Amino acid sequence: MSENIPTYEAAVIGSGISGMYVTYRLRELGVDFRVFEAGSDVGGTWYWCRYPGARFDSESWSYGYFFDKELLQEWDWKEHFSPQPDTLEHLYLVADKHDLRRDITFNANVAAAEFDDEANQWTVTFEDGSRVRATLLISCLGVLSAPTLPDIPGRDDFQGQAFHTARWPHEPVLFEGKRVGVIGTGATAIQAIPEIAKTAEHLTVFQRHPNWAAPLHNSKTTPEEQKDIKARYEEIYARCWETAGCFIHTPDPRSALDVTPEEREAFWEKLYSEPGFGIWIGNYRDILTDERANALATEYMTRKIRERIDDPEIAEKLIPKNHGFGLRRLPLESGYFEAYNRSNVRLVDLLEAPIEGITAKGVRTTVEEHELDILVYATGFDGVTGGYDNIDIRGPGGRRLRDDWKDDLPKTFLGVINDGFPNLLMVLGPHTSRGNIPRHIEKIVDFNIGIIRHMRENGYSRIEVRPEEAEKWLAQVKDVNEGRLAGKIASWQTGVNANVPGRQTIRVLGYYGGAVRYREQAEQVAAEGYKELLFR
Numbered sequence: 096m097s098e099n100i101p102t103y104e105a106a107v108i109g110s111g112i113s114g115m116y117v118t119y120r121l122r123e124l125g126v127d128f129r130v131f132e133a134g135s136d137v138g139g140t141w142y143w144c145r146y147p148g149a150r151f152d153s154e155s156w157s158y159g160y161f162f163d164k165e166l167l168q169e170w171d172w173k174e175h176f177s178p179q180p181d182t183l184e185h186l187y188l189v190a191d192k193h194d195l196r197r198d199i200t201f202n203a204n205v206a207a208a209e210f211d212d213e214a215n216q217w218t219v220t221f222e223d224g225s226r227v228r229a230t231l232l233i234s235c236l237g238v239l240s241a242p243t244l245p246d247i248p249g250r251d252d253f254q255g256q257a258f259h260t261a262r263w264p265h266e267p268v269l270f271e272g273k274r275v276g277v278i279g280t281g282a283t284a285i286q287a288i289p290e291i292a293k294t295a296e297h298l299t300v301f302q303r304h305p306n307w308a309a310p311l312h313n314s315k316t317t318p319e320e321q322k323d324i325k326a327r328y329e330e331i332y333a334r335c336w337e338t339a340g341c342f343i344h345t346p347d348p349r350s351a352l353d354v355t356p357e358e359r360e361a362f363w364e365k366l367y368s369e370p371g372f373g374i375w376i377g378n379y380r381d382i383l384t385d386e387r388a389n390a391l392a393t394e395y396m397t398r399k400i401r402e403r404i405d406d407p408e409i410a411e412k413l414i415p416k417n418h419g420f421g422l423r424r425l426p427l428e429s430g431y432f433e434a435y436n437r438s439n440v441r442l443v444d445l446l447e448a449p450i451e452g453i454t455a456k457g458v459r460t461t462v463e464e465h466e467l468d469i470l471v472y473a474t475g476f477d478g479v480t481g482g483y484d485n486i487d488i489r490g491p492g493g494r495r496l497r498d499d500w501k502d503d504l505p506k507t508f509l510g511v512i513n514d515g516f517p518n519l520l521m522v523l524g525p526h527t528s529r530g531n532i533p534r535h536i537e538k539i540v541d542f543n544i545g546i547i548r549h550m551r552e553n554g555y556s557r558i559e560v561r562p563e564e565a566e567k568w569l570a571q572v573k574d575v576n577e578g579r580l581a582g583k584i585a586s587w588q589t590g591v592n593a594n595v596p597g598r599q600t601i602r603v604l605g606y607y608g609g610a611v612r613y614r615e616q617a618e619q620v621a622a623e624g625y626k627e628l629l630f631r
């Protein structure tokens with residue numbers, strides 16, 4: 096007897112911000128589909144990353160979905176930079192309002208997906224061995240869905256509690272009276288450390304390389320501000336679409352080199368005292384492209400760290416030496432540097448004393464053993480391609496996506512469909528534009544939905560990219576990456592992860608030609624009938 100496998104027009108992986116919006120749009124289009132989510136509810140990043148201090152560092156009111164105008168008026172962002180619990184509450188409200196959960200299967204971990212070249216159909220296999228089939232496979236994996244633990248011996252030996260920040264428990268973790276250790280000093284740790292320090296008996300921060308960080312200046316939204324935000328949503332949306340990353344901030348047209356030192360200082364002091372990403376992406380136009388301009392900004396930020404840290408030796412350890420200011424995704428902080436002025440916080444410099452291993456009692460460096468009750472791994476993600484690499488995705492003839500992306504750059508069209516992998520559509524795949532994520536997601540999902548509508552209207556069951564168009568897109572991706580100083584710096588954004596074998600080489604993984612240029616090209620492709628794609 097043949098196996099009775101549920102079969103759909105589309106199977107969707109993930110119900111984060113992308114997957115939720117895909118659910119809404121597929122249903123609207125009348126597609127027979129099912130969403131499969133590893134977690135027990137919707138929310139993606141905001142479902143998984145429940146660590147203390149987790150919050151937006153783009154303005155809340157520029158971040159939420161804009162597709163539901165009614166909801167924009169119904170929902171109050173309580174803070175200008177929303178904390179994770181409020182954001183998740185917002186996403187649950189979206190799910191409730193649109194009854195999204197009825198199309199989603201939760202606790203479903205996709206292990207593999209294989210394309211049947213004759214039937215034009217994907218077979219998706221879950222970790223529990225169950226399977227579904229679908230003509231289209233739509234990946235909504237996000238860019239940070241594959242958390243990585245440090246490659247340190249003895250991790251299983253630790254007798255206390257241990258958590259990765261992206262797999263944080265749903266119950267509160269209490270730090271009172273506890274000796275806590277945090278490994279990592281990226282954006283996540285920079286949010287978590289000041290919060291943990293408030294209640295832990297003692298906090299030890301294990302730092303390999305420091306990162307730049309600037310003050311968030313978060314505040315509660317007043318009733319007057321709520322009213323004003325709601326009245327200005329059209330304007331806020333339009334503003335987002337005027338900027339390179341869809342944030343509200345845009346670079347100052349002047350060069351840092353063309354103004355006097357006094358003018359520079361005054362401008363930087365102003366940006367440093369303002370909320371949000373202004374100091375990073377509202378700065379002089381050349382601080383991220385010109386080495387000399389970047390060196391000036393780096394010198395300013397170095398001074399700010401020294402000003403905020405009481406002990407000059409600790410300040411020196413917290414100043415990044417391996418990259419200039421802003422050349423990695425800038426973390427915004429609320430009292431991060433001041434946390435090191437507390438008597439219950441100790442910074443351990445792993446460049447001086449590397450970790451030898453995790454023991455039953457804590458962390459042992461080459462110098463001493465640090466006894467801990469709770470160990471927090473703020474050690475990041477296998478960025479952009481990691482979520483895909485974790486699934487055994489096989490196209491026609493058994494070709495594995497993982498192998499295609501092993502040493503070579505992904506060859507996609509608009510980051511939406513990969514060469515040689517028919518009927519696999521991606522939202523936030525490699526080589527889509529980056530920045531304020533929901534703004535990009537809405538456009539990319541709409542583009543994907545347009546493709547699906549075109550297939551349905553014409554009775555097509557197969558779509559793939561013309562290989563020469565994927566080559567052209569890759570050439571453009573490389574071209575617009577030229578001149579970006581950040582393109583030469585190792586980080587999750589350039590695909591580097593010290594804990595993942597084979598991921599030590601810098602790659603271009605985003606489209607950095609700007610959101611507007613990306614959107615215009617996508618809209619033109621749709622308007623001209625998708626001639627870059629092959630339909631059958």
Ligand code: NA7
Pocket residue numbers: 239244245246247278279280281282283284301302303304424445450473474475476587593594
């Ligand atoms: P990041 O920014 O990739 O930071 C990871 C941190 O973990 C970083 O400080 C690493 O130090 C450290 N790390 C990783 N492995 C080790 C080992 N083995 N030993 C010691 N330290 C280690 O991830 P985040 O989660 O903070 O932020 C990711 C994004 O989430 C962020 O950009 C926002 O967009 C949201 P290293 O620099 O490698 O020396």
